[in-house]
Amino acid sequence: MKALLVYPDYPDTFWGFRSALQLVDKKASEPPLGLLTVAALLPTEWDLKLVDMKVKDLKDADLADADLVFISAMSIQRDSVVMVLDRCQEMDVTTVAGGPLFTTCPEDFPQADHLVLGEAEVTLEPFLQDLARGEARRVYLADRQPVIKHSPPPRYDLIDIHDYATMDLQYSRGCPFDCEFCDITSLFGHRVRTKSVSQVLHELQNIYLLGWRGTVFFVDDNFIGDMARLKQDLLPALIEFMKARDYPFGLSTQLSINLADDPELMLLMREAGFAGVFVGIETTNEDSLIECGKSQNEGRDLLESVARIQAAGLEVKAGFIIGFDNDPLDVFEQISRFIRDSGIVTAMVGLLNAPRGTRLHQRLGKEGRLLDEVTGDNTDCSLNFEPKMNRSTLISGYKQVLNSIYSAGPYYDRVGSFLKRFGESGPRLPLGSIQRSDILGMFRSIKVLGLQGRDRRRYWRLFFETLFLRPQLFSLAMTYAVYGHHFRNVYKEYL
Numbered sequence: 154m155k156a157l158l159v160y161p162d163y164p165d166t167f168w169g170f171r172s173a174l175q176l177v178d179k180k181a182s183e184p185p186l187g188l189l190t191v192a193a194l195l196p197t198e199w200d201l202k203l204v205d206m207k208v209k210d211l212k213d214a215d216l217a218d219a220d221l222v223f224i225s226a227m228s229i230q231r232d233s234v235v236m237v238l239d240r241c242q243e244m245d246v247t248t249v250a251g252g253p254l255f256t257t258c259p260e261d262f263p264q265a266d267h268l269v270l271g272e273a274e275v276t277l278e279p280f281l282q283d284l285a286r287g288e289a290r291r292v293y294l295a296d297r298q299p300v301i302k303h304s305p306p307p308r309y310d311l312i313d314i315h316d317y318a319t320m321d322l323q324y325s326r327g328c329p330f331d332c333e334f335c336d337i338t339s340l341f342g343h344r345v346r347t348k349s350v351s352q353v354l355h356e357l358q359n360i361y362l363l364g365w366r367g368t369v370f371f372v373d374d375n376f377i378g379d380m381a382r383l384k385q386d387l388l389p390a391l392i393e394f395m396k397a398r399d400y401p402f403g404l405s406t407q408l409s410i411n412l413a414d415d416p417e418l419m420l421l422m423r424e425a426g427f428a429g430v431f432v433g434i435e436t437t438n439e440d441s442l443i444e445c446g447k448s449q450n451e452g453r454d455l456l457e458s459v460a461r462i463q464a465a466g467l468e469v470k471a472g473f474i475i476g477f478d479n480d481p482l483d484v485f486e487q488i489s490r491f492i493r494d495s496g497i498v499t500a501m502v503g504l505l506n507a508p509r510g511t512r513l514h515q516r517l518g519k520e521g522r523l524l525d526e527v528t529g530d531n532t533d534c535s536l537n538f539e540p541k542m543n544r545s546t547l548i549s550g551y552k553q554v555l556n557s558i559y560s561a562g563p564y565y566d567r568v569g570s571f572l573k574r575f576g577e578s579g580p581r582l583p584l585g586s587i588q589r590s591d592i593l594g595m596f597r598s599i600k601v602l603g604l605q606g607r608d609r610r611r612y613w614r615l616f617f618e619t620l621f622l623r624p625q626l627f628s629l630a631m632t633y634a635v636y637g638h639h640f641r642n643v644y645k646e647y648l
């Protein structure tokens with residue numbers, strides 16, 4: 154059987170990092186880990202090919218050559234998904250769709266031949282058995298969440314890892330919290346399910362053997378969801394693994410702010426090679442935190458919590474949301490100030506939206522305030538519900554926030570103050586050897602930002618200040634310069 158695995162395209166958004174990827178000669182930011190996992194669950198005798206449409210075009214010949222096309226997607230890929238499904242239908246190729254977009258909105262894709270929903274570790278096997286008997290149904294629903302200790306290692310060999318800026322790996326699924334706007338718990342549950350230490354090390358070793366050196370992102374919903382196990386098992390083993398190989402990777406992940414309460418955990422993470430963490434801060438307005446059920450953020454000095462994580466040597470990237478019912482009119486100013494004062498360089502500020510499968514979607518439905526589907530891009534100024542604040546006030550305030558954090562002046566200032574603070578938190582661990590793409594990125598950034606850019610003075614100031622005062626942070630500073638270029642391009646109409 155010939156199976157083609159397709160990861161549809163997505164538009165150029167904050168997360169796409171297109172302008173930054175061009176400078177470092179990468180084609181996509183991260184690999185489609187869901188599809189790589191699905192590939193590992195397919196019969197070993199099958200002939201597999203993967204097309205990530207961010208990396209290469211999907212050709213008619215690829216489709217014509219396939220007996221089955223497996224498609225994985227998240228909401229932002231909806232338009233491309235429809236095009237791929239239509240092409241398959243025209244060419245009479247059977248499609249099997251799965252992943253978060255189809256699991257949350259299966260009824261939106263009547264063109265898909267088979268919808269194999271939920272986690273593939275549960276639903277793929279029954280589908281394959283029925284298929285072998287010629288009796289495959291249209292829809293397969295998961296009746297449980299699998300123990301991921303039995304999940305096979307993702308088939309990284311199906312991609313060229315060097316096409317990507319970051320390599321992804323997963324340790325756990327699920328999150329113990331229950332934020333109203335988030336569909337993670339409806340997709341992956343509240344119970345934190347982890348892989349075994351040997352599984353994680355095996356996957357890391359696979360990436361290592363394929364020649365990857367650079368950033369490895371643990372895609373967990375909340376990496377510290379099971380702190381005890383992390384401290385006892387995974388982190389000590391990771392430290393040993395990384396030390397033995399002289400820290401080939403710079404690790405990063407997503408987690409909740411209560412990391413700041415545990416100095417031992419922060420120390421272990423840093424020793425294991427973690428360089429950065431993405432934290433959902435969401436809002437500085439206490440009533441809005443209570444409204445959305447972000448209990449771990451309530452009643453705490455968020456600025457101080459961020460500073461503690463940074464002081465432990467971990468860079469903080471963060472997500473913010475504007476548009477809660479309880480947001481006051483000065484929320485825009487509050488959030489801009491917080492981002493400036495905290496020195497969070499990568500701040501993803503989005504407008505609140507209510508995806509299907511969330512408690513928020515249910516509540517707004519009951520209140521008669523739901524309008525459309527989410528677009529999947531929370532920075533495109535769309536809102537799929539009727540907000541409490543006047544809509545145009547909300548959108549123009551939101552644009553002001555983007556302007557105040559991503560215009561060249563405030564952005565370079567924030568990078569400068571962050572690097573100063575970060576430099577004081579002590580020497581960083583080696584973060585893998587310098588790659589060809591790093592060097593290429595630096596030369597291209599010199600050309601695009603240092604010679605042609607409108608803000609070249611700021612660029613050169615950052616360049617020389619870091620080179621002479623904090624040389625150990627030089628490559629980080631250059632990465633930020635490149636990110637800034639991307640953010641200014643993505644938000645150019647607002648700046």
Ligand code: B12
Nearest residue numbers: 166184185186187225227228251252253254269272273372
């Ligand atoms: C890494 C990641 C990203 C990466 C990119 C990933 C990539 N390959 O391009 C980045 C950081 C860029 C990203 C960005 C965004 N992301 Co994202 N992301 C994730 C994250 C954290 C991990 C994805 C992953 O690798 N998971 C591990 C694999 C093993 O799980 P999986 O993909 O779900 O696959 C399993 C099943 O779904 C199923 N399956 C998957 N595909 C298929 C296919 C078939 C045929 C079958 C049978 C089964 C199947 O089997 C797999 C094994 O169990 C998930 C959360 C999560 N826990 O998955 C969110 C998630 C996918 N992202 C999400 C969103 C909303 C976004 C953003 C829009 C964020 C935002 N709010 O702005 C942006 C948009 C991207 C863009 N380019 O503009 C949502 C999607 C919701 C939805 N219903 O579609 C998720 C679920 C998180 C969430 N709830 O907020 N994301």
Ligand code: SF4
Nearest residue numbers: 328330331332335337
């Ligand atoms: S902590 Fe993060 S992953 Fe967990 S429910 Fe809240 S937003 Fe979702």
